[in-house]
Amino acid sequence: MTTYSAPLDDIKFLLNNVLEMPSISKLPGFEDATPDMVDAILNEAARFYGEVLAPTNKLADSQGSRLDGDRVVTAPALDGIYKQIVNAGWPGLTGSRDFGGQGLPMLLSVAVDEMSQSANMAFSLCPMLTKGVVTALNIYGSSDQKKMYLSNLISGAWSGTMNLTEPQAGSDLSAVKTKATLNGDHYLLSGQKIYITWGDHDFTDNIIHLVLARTPGAPEGVKGISLFIVPKFLINDNGEAGERNDVRCVGIEHKLGIHASPTCTLSFGEKDGAIGYLIGDENQGLVYMFAMMNEARLAVGLQGISVSERAYQQAVYFAKERVQGSTPDNKNTTIIHHPDVRRMLMTMRALIESGRALTYSAFMHEDYMHKSDNKERKTYHQRRIDLLTPLVKGWCTENSVEITSLGLQIHGGMGFIEETGAAQHMRDARILPIYEGTNGIQALDLVGRKLSRDKGKAAIELLEDLSLIVRDSRVAKLEVLANSLEASLAACKEAITILLTEGKQDWTIPCASAFNVMMLMGGTAAGAMLAKSAIVASNLNDKSSGNAIFNKNKILTAIFYAEQVMPRNTAYLEAIRAGSKSIMALDVKYF
Amino acid sequence: MKVLVAIKRAVDYNVKVRPNSDGSGVDLNNLKMSINPFCEIAVEEAVRLKEKGAVTEIIVVSLGPQKAQEQVRAALAMGADRGILIKIEETIEIEPLAIAKCLKIVCDEEKPDLVLMGKQSIDGDNNQTGQMLAALARYPQGTFASEVVIDNGSVFVTREIDGGLQTIKLALPAIVTTDLRLNVPRYASLPNIMKAKQKPIREITAEELGVDITSRVSIVSVSAPVGRPEGVKVGSVDELLDKLKNEAKVI
Numbered sequence: 056m057t058t059y060s061a062p063l064d065d066i067k068f069l070l071n072n073v074l075e076m077p078s079i080s081k082l083p084g085f086e087d088a089t090p091d092m093v094d095a096i097l098n099e100a101a102r103f104y105g106e107v108l109a110p111t112n113k114l115a116d117s118q119g120s121r122l123d124g125d126r127v128v129t130a131p132a133l134d135g136i137y138k139q140i141v142n143a144g145w146p147g148l149t150g151s152r153d154f155g156g157q158g159l160p161m162l163l164s165v166a167v168d169e170m171s172q173s174a175n176m177a178f179s180l181c182p183m184l185t186k187g188v189v190t191a192l193n194i195y196g197s198s199d200q201k202k203m204y205l206s207n208l209i210s211g212a213w214s215g216t217m218n219l220t221e222p223q224a225g226s227d228l229s230a231v232k233t234k235a236t237l238n239g240d241h242y243l244l245s246g247q248k249i250y251i252t253w254g255d256h257d258f259t260d261n262i263i264h265l266v267l268a269r270t271p272g273a274p275e276g277v278k279g280i281s282l283f284i285v286p287k288f289l290i291n292d293n294g295e296a297g298e299r300n301d302v303r304c305v306g307i308e309h310k311l312g313i314h315a316s317p318t319c320t321l322s323f324g325e326k327d328g329a330i331g332y333l334i335g336d337e338n339q340g341l342v343y344m345f346a347m348m349n350e351a352r353l354a355v356g357l358q359g360i361s362v363s364e365r366a367y368q369q370a371v372y373f374a375k376e377r378v379q380g381s382t383p384d385n386k387n388t389t390i391i392h393h394p395d396v397r398r399m400l401m402t403m404r405a406l407i408e409s410g411r412a413l414t415y416s417a418f419m420h421e422d423y424m425h426k427s428d429n430k431e432r433k434t435y436h437q438r439r440i441d442l443l444t445p446l447v448k449g450w451c452t453e454n455s456v457e458i459t460s461l462g463l464q465i466h467g468g469m470g471f472i473e474e475t476g477a478a479q480h481m482r483d484a485r486i487l488p489i490y491e492g493t494n495g496i497q498a499l500d501l502v503g504r505k506l507s508r509d510k511g512k513a514a515i516e517l518l519e520d521l522s523l524i525v526r527d528s529r530v531a532k533l534e535v536l537a538n539s540l541e542a543s544l545a546a547c548k549e550a551i552t553i554l555l556t557e558g559k560q561d562w563t564i565p566c567a568s569a570f571n572v573m574m575l576m577g578g579t580a581a582g583a584m585l586a587k588s589a590i591v592a593s594n595l596n597d598k599s600s601g602n603a604i605f606n607k608n609k610i611l612t613a614i615f616y617a618e619q620v621m622p623r624n625t626a627y628l629e630a631i632r633a634g635s636k637s638i639m640a641l642d643v644k645y646f
Numbered sequence: 647m648k649v650l651v652a653i654k655r656a657v658d659y660n661v662k663v664r665p666n667s668d669g670s671g672v673d674l675n676n677l678k679m680s681i682n683p684f685c686e687i688a689v690e691e692a693v694r695l696k697e698k699g700a701v702t703e704i705i706v707v708s709l710g711p712q713k714a715q716e717q718v719r720a721a722l723a724m725g726a727d728r729g730i731l732i733k734i735e736e737t738i739e740i741e742p743l744a745i746a747k748c749l750k751i752v753c754d755e756e757k758p759d760l761v762l763m764g765k766q767s768i769d770g771d772n773n774q775t776g777q778m779l780a781a782l783a784r785y786p787q788g789t790f791a792s793e794v795v796i797d798n799g800s801v802f803v804t805r806e807i808d809g810g811l812q813t814i815k816l817a818l819p820a821i822v823t824t825d826l827r828l829n830v831p832r833y834a835s836l837p838n839i840m841k842a843k844q845k846p847i848r849e850i851t852a853e854e855l856g857v858d859i860t861s862r863v864s865i866v867s868v869s870a871p872v873g874r875p876e877g878v879k880v881g882s883v884d885e886l887l888d889k890l891k892n893e894a895k896v897i
Contacts, residue, residue, distance in 0.1 A: 106833075107833070602676040
């Protein structure tokens with residue numbers, strides 16, 4: 056059973072009742088996002104991605120892509136799919152109306168993107184990266200560059216890629232070596248980039264690469280990196296893809312997962328130099344790339360939710376079908392009646408629903424941030440996005456590995472067999488804690504940039520906002536939620552204090568605790584969002600409004616989270632309290 | 647040429663329905679509702695005829711509660727031009743004859759050249775409305791269509807009948823009811839979903855049309871089919887024959 060049906064009930068409840076879709080649709084420019092319109096879009100997206108894209112997932116994984124000369128041939132199962140998606144207009148959902156997009160809120164697109172990523176994660180990386188290129192060009196591109204590229208990128212007629220990594224420059228981009236030399240109105244690039252997702256394929260007429268490179272005499276390190284647009288085909292006078300540029304795919308990787316996504320080695324300038332166009336100013340490349348990367352990090356967190364949801368649906372189906380063993384009341388029962396299977400399913404469910412609420416909330420702040428004309432509110436939302444980004448990316452993707460592994464575990468031996476399809480989700484999920492900045496990097500980003508720089512101000516602000524949920528839980532008579540959240544919030548506060556005080560004396564303490572702090576804060580913030588969902592559900596049931604069964608199940612899931620997942624948070628605090636000593640004690644030479 | 651497409655809001659075909667606790671009907675609370683699949687095929691056919699240039703305007707009409715507006719909008723997003731919603735109370739179980747009478751009035755007003763509708767709905771499974779409307783409006787009818795070709799004032803309808811395929815020629819205006827193999831409905835594109843919001847939907851009530859929609863049928867009870875009892879393994883052919891003869895009494 057490898058079908059997928061979008062969790063529309065949860066998504067609609069989240070958008071309309073827990074998060075603030077009704078207020079978002081009142082922001083200038085979002086007037087089209089009325090409740091009936093949002094509903095119609097979600098319904099059709101669910102149908103489209105569930106019926107058209109989802110059935111390709113397993114077959115495309117087993118077929119993979121291959122290299123034919125310097126041309127990537129994509130999995131035959133994907134034939135025609137990309138065109139259908141472009142024709143249906145889905146890539147243009149948030150794109151600027153000036154360039155043919157629909158200009159709809161991110162809070163809506165996050166839901167549609169979740170469906171796309173659940174349907175086929177390896178495939179959906181292609182539109183996801185294109186969207187990132189659109190974001191970077193939107194902010195930093197010149198008006199000519201926007202005119203030349205944005206319409207085709209927003210519609211999906213062309214795709215986009217992100218070229219950062221080189222063999223010696225992974226997490227540390229200061230080591231980038233690709234060269235760019237000024238040559239009239241453009242630059243000539245030469246060098247090799249690796250791990251370029253969807254770096255080449257046969258879906259579109261053109262591929263627009265954004266490439267990090269160094270100009271001659273640029274300062275050392277990250278301060279000497281510039282960002283260039285390198286189209287696969289140069290744009291002719293009619294604005295169409297013309298002559299072939301000097302960039303070629305010279306290899307694709309054999310990977311653990313996301314087989315349908317060609318991971319390319321791109322060689323720039325093997326002949327005369329690849330023609331590239333500078334974005335903004337020289338040496339500002341990393342700043343520009345971060346515009347794309349921050350959004351991509353949230354998108355990767357969303358991928359964690361998406362692949363987990365797919366694994367969950369498959370596990371539920373199996374657990375209801377598979378007859379094995381007995382319970383005191385039932386001979387030869389389906390395995391869903393076994394408490395340990397229930398533990399696994401509930402863990403999956405609670406982590407997904409809480410993570411979905413956390414991730415969607417970050418995208419809601421994006422909408423507010425973009426549309427707010429009040430400077431104070433704008434910076435508030437930006438602060439919140441900055442803080443939530445490593446939590447969404449780090450926490451949701453760490454969990455995706457656990458959740459997809461549980462999904463496989465529920466299948467028992469059959470899960471280990473590829474034909475069952477449960478293993479694919481685990482293989483696919485495994486890249487998520489790695490790409491777009493490993494979770495170690497996310498954790499350092501959290502404790503370094505996001506916690507230390509402002510002395511914990513933004514984090515305390517978040518904790519204070521979340522403490523209102525403790526109060527509301529008590530009002531709604533959901534004591535167990537209130538108590539567990541209160542304890543977790545206190546743990547977060549203590550962890551921040553430890554970092555800010557002891558971190559000053561010993562640099563290894565924040566670095567060694569960073570991961571635990573990220574998991575503690577992610578688990579607390581997501582747990583708070585699930586508690587908030589439960590409060591809303593409880594209030595709706597008190598008013599006999601909404602779907603009573605859904606609401607009740609939401610409360611039960613939140614109680615499970617409070618009792619079975621929240622205790623992890625206090626354990627993280629224990630580890631943080633212990634500091635870095637035992638982590639660093641064993642001498643390097645004895646490893 | 648003007649086409650009228652009648653559609654019905656019905657429970658989504660993917661949903662497993664259950665009788666409600668008092669056995670008075672099917673529990674539709676919080677279930678996903680969609681355009682009845684055969685009606686969706688009718689909308690798709692109208693849009694294809696328009697794309698071929700055979701049709702200039704598509705009007706979609708539905709009878710149902712206010713919420714049926716969602717289905718009318720969905721048809722507009724597929725490519726229909728405007729909608730008519732004939733509102734009825736959600737609690738009323740409307741029957742084919744009442745629907746046909748309402749549609750007859752719409753036909754009188756709109757004077758379509760062709761009426762396309764699903765051969766039946768997947769909830770009532772009556773397969774009557776199209777035929778009844780044909781009688782009331784005195785239009786020729788082509789039911790169970792698997793191919794529809796408009797040609798010079800008439801329509802050729804290929805019908806799926808027990809013996810194979812039968813093609814008939816009807817003078818327009820005519821009624822065509824659609825079968826499963828006529829086409830595969832499209833997914834609405836995002837820009838068309840957005841555009842559908844601007845398309846007009848006229849709302850009227852059945853009372854305003856002067857149609858008595860009171861139910862003529864009373865439902866005695868609705869119950870789920872009895873589950874299949876556990877089977878037994880027989881030891882020999884003789885035992886099987888014995889059971890068939892004496893227990894099942896089928897031979």
